[in-house]
Amino acid sequence: MRTANGKLLAVLDAFTRDRPRLTLSEIARSVGVPLSTAHRLVAELTAWGGLERDEDGGYRIGLRVWERGSLAPRALGLREAALPFMEDLYEVTHENVQLAVREGHEVLFVERFAARGAVTVLTQVGGRFALAPTGVGLVLLAHAPAEVQESVLAAPQTRYTPHTVVDPVQLRGLLAQVRRGGHAVSDRQVTDDAVSVAAPVRQRGSVVAALSIVVRGGSAAVVRPYAPGVMAAARGISRALSC
């Protein structure tokens, strides 16, 4: 039995990237409450600014949630420290530059720059993705607590392309390489034409985020020249976070 507060939070959770706009009855169905309860919850959230109603009577997440969320240190605090270094990387490469953190067993992207001509990537700011196939995810997984690693390695991996590493033994090898080399390479594991290199961002010794660059290419060799730049920028962010 959910508490009143639990239901309120469940209303916010009903909205997703795929369904960013919901009607009152869709909200009621998703939360599992009668329409009258949904109506009251939605009214409370709308009055607060947590939901916004459009002309056609649909609801969307309100700017107030984003504004409150911008106070999260792992979102904009991290981003603020990272931005100058990401801009530098972007300017010298004109490729996709991404910053991500781990949320449970997934990657959450907190910032991304993409040049118009750069290779298409599946990620979006505020969006999640699997850990194992992405460069940033490999870095975050390599430095995650053992129980997180074991649980990810035990679960079946989605095969996004023929290059996606799905074998747990091979994956374990990749993670050891990441820890040894200080960076991760994902070779066409997410899409057929994109290769990425990622490096860890540390705060007080712990890996708190990962920075990556994603370029168009058909082999890991394409992305290797970018590794020193990404590693140096990730160190710069780590230093900025410790100030």
Next chain:
Amino acid sequence: MRTANGKLLAVLDAFTRDRPRLTLSEIARSVGVPLSTAHRLVAELTAWGGLERDEDGGYRIGLRVWERGSLAPRALGLREAALPFMEDLYEVTHENVQLAVREGHEVLFVERFAARGAVTVLTQVGGRFALAPTGVGLVLLAHAPAEVQESVLAAPQTRYTPHTVVDPVQLRGLLAQVRRGGHAVSDRQVTDDAVSVAAPVRQRGSVVAALSIVVRGGSAAVVRPYAPGVMAAARGISRALSC
């Protein structure tokens, strides 16, 4: 008398830019509830991911709030459309490029690029500021509903610098100029050495945001050469929003 849900939302509101970390007793005091109630509310929010507890027992806003908030069309949806145009402006100028929306009687900044050498500005992503003294605020105010304009013009204006326009008659003249000229200039109204030019971003005919560039300078003449670029980029964003 606040509802249980109202108290939960009040916990999120207790966190601000100036006080992003709060102890349990600070939260209880701010929400106006006994410690035991605060404890229960904080436990519910923490379990959801809306608060995160640090090593010293303090609480901060959790990444989950930011993640939910990233679904707000007026935050990241707008940002996604604006980003390529902001990047172009940034690359050709290496100055501060800002994107803002109106929230009630204030400006809320949703994106900002700033070069390392660019003039210092007081704004932060996720931060608010007064409408009248900023370039983006003048644009948003010029296109706000009449009741918003009247209420802002009726309130006393903070004088940030000797150049801040605080006279309502003069301010009204500025707003008319913005509507006529399609852009706003704020000449050292916020800090002594910064001048900005801003232009409206429209969606289905309505002004939904404002784009600006802030440069170092001692007169409006310094920023005028940037006006066509800012106006063109704002139009580009408007077009991208209509796709």
